[in-house]
Amino acid sequence: MCLNIFIDNKSGNPIYDQIYTQIKEQxxxxxxxxxxxxxxxxxxxxxxxxxVITTKRAYDELEKEGFVYTVAAKGCFVAxxxxxxxxxxxxxxxxxxxxxxxxxxxxxxxxxxxxxEMLRFEMEERI
Numbered sequence: 747m748c749l750n751i752f753i754d755n756k757s758g759n760p761i762y763d764q765i766y767t768q769i770k771e772q773x774x775x776x777x778x779x780x781x782x783x784x785x786x787x788x789x790x791x792x793x794x795x796x797x798v799i800t801t802k803r804a805y806d807e808l809e810k811e812g813f814v815y816t817v818a819a820k821g822c823f824v825a826x827x828x829x830x831x832x833x834x835x836x837x838x839x840x841x842x843x844x845x846x847x848x849x850x851x852x853x854x855x856x857x858x859x860x861x862x863e864m865l866r867f868e869m870e871e872r873i
Contacts, residue, residue: 749785750777753794761796765804773813773824774832784814784822 751768753761772778784805785793791801805822808814812831814822851861 749790751790751794753796762800762803762807765790765794765801766807769804769808770811770813770835773827774835778824780824780826782824783820784824786821 749769750772751765753764757764759767769778769784778784784790787801787805788798791798794801805814805816809816809822812828813825815825816822847861
């Protein structure tokens with residue numbers, strides 16, 4: 747199993763967090779399937795040329811959040827999707843984007859109606 751993970755050394759985010767975030771995104775998007783095996787902690791660390799401790803921390807965070815589960819002597823696997831957990835994750839992300847939109851809108855003197863119109867247009871384009 748090969749994960750598609752890119753480590754950005756110029757990023758301000760810790761490496762374990764970059765791994766955690768990218769694996770989580772691949773699980774949420776369905777790119778990684780339920781019960782699919784993840785690379786071993788050692789193999790992933792070797793492939794990314796990072797510490798095993800860093801990889802373990804990313805896997806531990808994913809397990810704590812319910813995205814993966816561990817089977818003794820077998821490894822880590824993608825957990826069955828918890829629809830409510832995924833919904834909460836998406837709601838948190840949307841709230842963060844809305845805060846940023848509101849901040850940017852204030853700097854441009856855009857009204858709520860302007861933003862609503864932009865959102866409506868964007869949503870209709872995607873359908």
